[in-house]
Amino acid sequence: xxxxxxxxxxxxxxxxxxxxGLTADEAAVLHDSNKLTLRLLPADTLARVAxxxxxxxxFEVGLARRLTEAGxxxxxxxxxxxxxxxxxxxxVVTLWRYYAPAAGEVTPAAFAAALARLHAGMRALDVPxxxxxxRVERALRFLADHARTPGLAPxxxxxxxxxxxxxxxxxxxxxxPEQLLHGEPHPGNVLATAQGPLFIDWETCCRGPAEFDxxxxxxxxxxxxxxxxxxxxxxxxxxVLAVITVWRWDREDLFPDxxxxxxxxxxxxxxxxxxE
Numbered sequence: 001x002x003x004x005x006x007x008x009x010x011x012x013x014x015x016x017x018x019x020x021g022l023t024a025d026e027a028a029v030l031h032d033s034n035k036l037t038l039r040l041l042p043a044d045t046l047a048r049v050a051x052x053x054x055x056x057x058x059f060e061v062g063l064a065r066r067l068t069e070a071g072x073x074x075x076x077x078x079x080x081x082x083x084x085x086x087x088x089x090x091x092v093v094t095l096w097r098y099y100a101p102a103a104g105e106v107t108p109a110a111f112a113a114a115l116a117r118l119h120a121g122m123r124a125l126d127v128p129x130x131x132x133x134x135r136v137e138r139a140l141r142f143l144a145d146h147a148r149t150p151g152l153a154p155x156x157x158x159x160x161x162x163x164x165x166x167x168x169x170x171x172x173x174x175x176x177p178e179q180l181l182h183g184e185p186h187p188g189n190v191l192a193t194a195q196g197p198l199f200i201d202w203e204t205c206c207r208g209p210a211e212f213d214x215x216x217x218x219x220x221x222x223x224x225x226x227x228x229x230x231x232x233x234x235x236x237x238x239x240v241l242a243v244i245t246v247w248r249w250d251r252e253d254l255f256p257d258x259x260x261x262x263x264x265x266x267x268x269x270x271x272x273x274x275x276e
Contacts, residue, residue, distance in 0.1 A: 005051075006029075006032060006036055008089065008090075008091070009036045009049040009091055010027045010029075010036070010038060010049075012049060012088050012089050012091045012093060013027060013036075013038050013040065013047040013049050013091075013093050014027055014040065015088065016047070016086045016088055016093045016095075017040050017043060017045060017047060017093075017095065020080075020081045020086075020095070021080075021081075022040065022043035022045050022078075022080065022081065022095070023042055023043050024040035024041070024043055024045075024047075025041065025042065026040070026041040026042075027039070027040055027041075027047075028041070030046075031188075033254075033255075034050065035048050035049060035050040035203075036048070036049045036050075037049075039098055044098050045078045045080075045095050045096070045097070045098055046075075046078070046095065046096040046097065046098045047093055047094070047095055047096075048093070048094045048096065049091050049092070049093050050091065050092055051090060051091060051092075052087055052090050052091055052092050056202075056203045057084075057085030057092045057094050058084065058085055059202070059203070059205075060094065060201075060202040060203055061077065061083050061084055061085060061094055063125075063127060063202045063205065064076070064077055064083075064096075064202060065077065065083055066125060066127075067118070067121055067122070067125075070121040070124065070125075071121065072117060072118050072121035072122070072199075073114040073117055073118055073195075073196060073197060073198050073199060074118070074198055074199050074200070075096055075097065075099065075191060075198045075199070075200040076096065076097045077094070077095065077096055077097065078095040078096055078097050079097070081095050096200075099191050099193040099194075099195070099198065100193070100194070101191070101192055101193070102192045102193050102194050104192065105192060106187070106190055106192045106197045108218060108220035108221045108223070108224050109224045110196065110197055111190065111197055111217060111218070111221045111224075112217075112221045112222075112223075112224035112225040112226075113224070114190070114196060114197040114198075114199070115182075115185055115199075115213065115214070115217065115221070115225065116225060116226055118182065118185075118199055119179065119181070119210050119213070122179060122180040122181065122182075123179045123180070125180055127180055127205070129180055129205045129206050129207050130206050130207070131178070131206060131207045131208060132181070132183075132206045132207065132208035132212050133168060133172075133208075134206070135206070135243050136164050136168045136239065136243065139160075139164055139242070139243045139246040139247075140161060140164055140165070142246050142247075142249075142250060143157055143160055143161050143164075143246060147251075148250060148251060148252075149246070149249045149250060149251065150251055151249055151251075151259070152249050156266055159266075159269060159270065159273060159275065160242055160245060160246060160266075160269070162273075163238065163239075163242045163269055163272075163273065164239070164242050164243070164246075167235055167238050167239040167242065168239060170235055171209070171212075171232065171235055171236065171239065174209075174229070174232050174235075176209035176210075176211065176229060176232055177209065178207050178208050178209055179207065179208075179209075179210065180205060180206075180207055181205065181206055181207065181208055181210070181212060181213045182199055182202070182204065182205060182213055183203075183204030183205045183206045183213070183216075184201070184204040184216050185199055185213050185216050185217055186216045186217065187217075187218065189201045209229075209232060209236070210225070210228075211228060211229055211232045211233040211236045212236045212239075212240070214228065214233055214236070215233060215236035215237040215239070215240040216240060219237075238269070238272055241265055241268060241269060242269060244265065245262055245265040245266055245269065248261055248262030248265065249262050
């Protein structure tokens, strides 16, 4: 969030928590992107704050409840308050249980086992969600809008368009089973806790092959995931790389050091296409 918006978001989170009987004298920022994630003390609750007109709080809360009830490895909502989004002053606040970080990082084997358990639980849910291809279509729209991605050289724009189209076509032709997915289970959305790895952040849920989720995880995780289609995973990684590269060239991108990362990722895509 922009600085002025972030200050307001913190104030709203503290106000909402206090109105629910959770004392929030202090607010520590844990993550700041399109949403603000805060640890509120001394109540020790986790608040996620998003602009009211750019959020899916009810979807996230409802899905998290169902996954928790199914025994999936997910971060739970704060049991001390009603599980819903609290709208105030242009923001929506959701409150979650805070988990103290466990010592050490999540190992690839533990990551893969937790993701497989999550996928098993998600397969049993009938939840409307967009297909992963909507991200590809959105990225292609950004590339077609030169004013939205003004820094891209013509050759790089064409390379990204070709990579997105051809890779998505290959994945579709593979015909792999599709299911409800987390959408972005990268390490930033996995908590290392005493209970084991727990997944958080459900706004990116989509439908697609399990390998699309695996493409967001560290490469070592794929070797431990049961029944993985190695070639499909490789193609999904390329597709995901192309999509996130487009976002780094968006004129409105606020990702820290995003342009440098965009350059690095473009170089990887050129290498994959034999255009170094």
